[in-house]
Structure formats: structure tokens, C-alpha cells
Amino acid sequence: MAIKVFIDGAAGTTGLQIRDRMAAETQFEVVQLEGEDRKSPEARARALNSADFAILCLPDAAAREAVQMIDSDVRVIDASSAHRTSKEWVYGLPELSAEQAEAIRGAKLVSNPGCYPTGAILLMRPLVDAGILPPSFPAPVVAVSGYSGAGNSLIKEYEDARASGADIAPLRGYALTMGHKHLPEMQAYSGLASAPNFMPMVGAYAQGILLYIPFHASALARPASKDDLHAVLSRHYQDSPFISVQPLIEAGSTEYLRPDALNNTNKVHLYVLSNADESQFTLAAVYDNLGKGASGAALQNLKLMAGV
Ligand SMILES: NC(=O)C1=CN([C@@H]2O[C@H](COP(=O)(O)OP(=O)(O)OC[C@H]3O[C@@H](n4cnc5c(N)ncnc54)[C@H](OP(=O)(O)O)[C@@H]3O)[C@@H](O)[C@H]2O)C=CC1
Numbered sequence: 001m002a003i004k005v006f007i008d009g010a011a012g013t014t015g016l017q018i019r020d021r022m023a024a025e026t027q028f029e030v031v032q033l034e035g036e037d038r039k040s041p042e043a044r045a046r047a048l049n050s051a052d053f054a055i056l057c058l059p060d061a062a063a064r065e066a067v068q069m070i071d072s073d074v075r076v077i078d079a080s081s082a083h084r085t086s087k088e089w090v091y092g093l094p095e096l097s098a099e100q101a102e103a104i105r106g107a108k109l110v111s112n113p114g115c116y117p118t119g120a121i122l123l124m125r126p127l128v129d130a131g132i133l134p135p136s137f138p139a140p141v142v143a144v145s146g147y148s149g150a151g152n153s154l155i156k157e158y159e160d161a162r163a164s165g166a167d168i169a170p171l172r173g174y175a176l177t178m179g180h181k182h183l184p185e186m187q188a189y190s191g192l193a194s195a196p197n198f199m200p201m202v203g204a205y206a207q208g209i210l211l212y213i214p215f216h217a218s219a220l221a222r223p224a225s226k227d228d229l230h231a232v233l234s235r236h237y238q239d240s241p242f243i244s245v246q247p248l249i250e251a252g253s254t255e256y257l258r259p260d261a262l263n264n265t266n267k268v269h270l271y272v273l274s275n276a277d278e279s280q281f282t283l284a285a286v287y288d289n290l291g292k293g294a295s296g297a298a299l300q301n302l303k304l305m306a307g308v
């Protein structure tokens with residue numbers, strides 16, 4: 001019998017992408033609500049409690065509301081930021097460790113990571129665990145995302161502006177008061193003592209993230225070369241089907257990184273960059289905000305939880 005999966009918020013950016021990605025997954029039967037039922041608390045509660053799994057692709061408040069409706073054994077994956085550091089929830093990043101993957105496999109409540117934290121945590125956590133980055137690391141995180149990262153409303157804003165020929169900023173630096181909602185999960189799951197210094201930007205393109213963590217060698221917990229950093233990350237992700245550490249960049253290379261390089265995949269590419277004397281390093285990540293940054297990760301967690 002097919003495994004019943006209710007997607008609450010199936011008409012949104014994340015929900016639509018999950019549906020598309022599930023089209024080829026015949027072991028699952030997708031349930032979604034149409035028309036007025038989409039936002040009817042009664043219809044949502046019925047669909048939620050008659051499913052094996054529910055994926056919440058909703059604003060935080062509606063995700064909290066959905067959780068209040070549960071009176072069955074339904075297992076939940078929440079794509080919103082409502083529960084990412086809640087004790088009752090398991091953080092849905094299986095690549096953190098074998099134990100984390102195991103915890104997700106058996107969990108009732110899984111919180112899918114935020115798009116920016118995914119790259120930042122994948123880069124920093126293995127280096128903190130290896131004692132190369134200290135927990136006191138004053139992490140600078142600078143990232144650019146496509147506008148789909150903010151869902152339907154920003155997609156509409158950019159697409160309307162493009163259609164009408166209105167002025168479009170090529171890049172917007174935002175969260176200028178430095179209190180972005182992703183800070184708690186970035187800190188908690190990177191293993192840091194304090195919140196990163198996070199400066200996000202949104203570009204005038206739809207999809208894809210490029211994220212940088214630039215720092216001086218003096219910030220390391222102990223002396224380490226670019227080969228050391230690269231070896232720790234490569235070892236950590238050696239068995240991962242989705243995360244791959246890219247080769248070190250050769251001197252004189254004219255290679256460049258583009259945020260949309262992995263669009264429509266669940267992959268993440270990680271890089272260790274350095275200057276010639278290795279007095280300065282930058283960790284970098286490239287991935288799809290709607291892939292491993294949202295819908296791809298939700299499907300990965302669903303398959304892990306369902307054991308398929
Ligand atoms: N876009 C991304 O890259 C990422 C998004 N996320 C998170 O995923 C969640 C969904 O985001 P996203 O898909 O981008 O957002 P969208 O705005 O594109 O979609 C949200 C959907 O939820 C629906 N909705 C709103 N309120 C209710 C309600 N009370 N009951 C039922 N449905 C409701 C909306 O309907 P309507 O439009 O009619 O209001 C819409 O279809 C958010 O919490 C977001 O933070 C996480 C990681 C990355």
C-alpha cells in the first residue's frame with residue numbers, strides 16, 4: 001500500500017517543488033487540498049490526521065497551527081522555521097552525523113533546515129568537531145540567494161517588475177539590523193558559542209545560493225593548512241550521496257563559482273579556498289535553495305523516515 005503524504009501548503013514555492021520531486025516516487029501517494037479547503041482548519045486537520053506523513057510548507061504561524069491539530073500517529077516534516085531549535089523536534093540534516101541520520105529515521109517530528117544554515121552548518125560543523133575551528137569562532141557568513149528563497153510574494157515582485165520593465169536591483173543586501181531568523185539554528189548546529197555575523201543578499205535571479213565564510217588563519221583553534229581543512233571535510237562527507245568537497249583551486253585558476261550551478265538537484269558543493277601563504281581562508285558552498293535548501297532536503301528526510 002502506498003505511503004500517504006499530505007503536503008500542507010502544496011501551492012507554495014516549497015510545496016510545488018516537493019510535489020514535482022515526488023512525481024517519480026511511486027511508493028508515495030500525495031494528498032493535497034484544493035480551493036477553499038486549502039486554508040480550512042477542518043479540512044487540513046482531517047487530511048493531516050489521515051496521512052502517514054505530513055510535510056508543512058507553510059508560514060511559521062500556520063505550521064504551528066498544524067502541529068496543534070495533530071491527534072494521530074502522523075509523522076511531520078516542517079519546512080518552516082517554527083521548530084528548528086525546539087527540543088521536541090529533530091533537526092533534519094542527516095549529514096551532521098550517523099547519529100543524526102538515525103535520529104531522523106525514527107523521529108515523529110523533523111524540522112527541515114533553513115536554506116542558508118544548510119551551507120553554513122555543513123561547512124563549519126565538521127571543522128568544529130575536529131578541533132580546527134574553535135567553538136568561539138566569530139563566524140562571518142556572507143551569502144547570496146535567488147529570490148525564490150523568500151517564496152511566492154518575492155517571486156511575484158521580481159516577475160512583475162521584469163514584465164513591466166520596472167527598475168530591478170541586481171542585488172539587495174538585507175537583514176541590515178543583523179537579526180536574521182536563521183541565526184539560532186546556524187549557531188546551535190554548527191557548534192558555536194555565539195551567533196554568526198550573517199549578511200544575506202538576494203539577487204535578481206530565481207534560484208541558487210552561494211555562501212562564503214571568510215576568515216584569517218589566526219581564527220583557527222590550532223595551526224592548519226588548506227589541505228588539513230580539505231581533508232577533514234572530505235573525510236566527513238566521503239559517503240554522502242549529496243555533499244561533495246570540490247578539489248582545491250590551482251594557483252592561477254580563473255574558475256568562478258555560480259550560485260545556480262546545482263539548481264534542480266539535492267546536491268551541495270563545498271570548497272576550501274585560501275590565499276598563497278595560507279594566512280587567509282574562505283569556506284564556500286553552492287546549492288539550490290529549493291533543493292538541499294528546502295524541498296530536496298524534505299524529500300530526503302521523508303525517504304529516510306519512511307525507510308524507502
Ligand atoms: N523558498 C525557500 O527557498 C525556502 C522556504 N522555506 C520555508 O518553507 C515555508 C514555505 O515557504 P515558501 O514555499 O517559500 O512560501 P510560499 O509563500 O511560496 O508558500 C506558502 C504557502 O502556504 C500557504 N498558506 C499560508 N497560510 C496558510 C494556512 N493558514 N493554511 C494553509 N496554507 C497556507 C500559502 O497560500 P497563499 O499563497 O494562498 O497564502 C502558500 O501556498 C516557509 O516557512 C519558508 O520559510 C524553507 C527553506 C527555503
Ligand SMILES: CC(=O)N[C@@H](CCC(=O)OP(=O)(O)O)C(=O)O
Binds near residue numbers: 080
Ligand atoms: C532570499 C530570502 O529572502 N530568503 C529567506 C530565507 C528562506 C528560507 O530559508 O526560509 P526559512 O527561513 O524557512 O528557512 C530569508 O532570508 O528570510
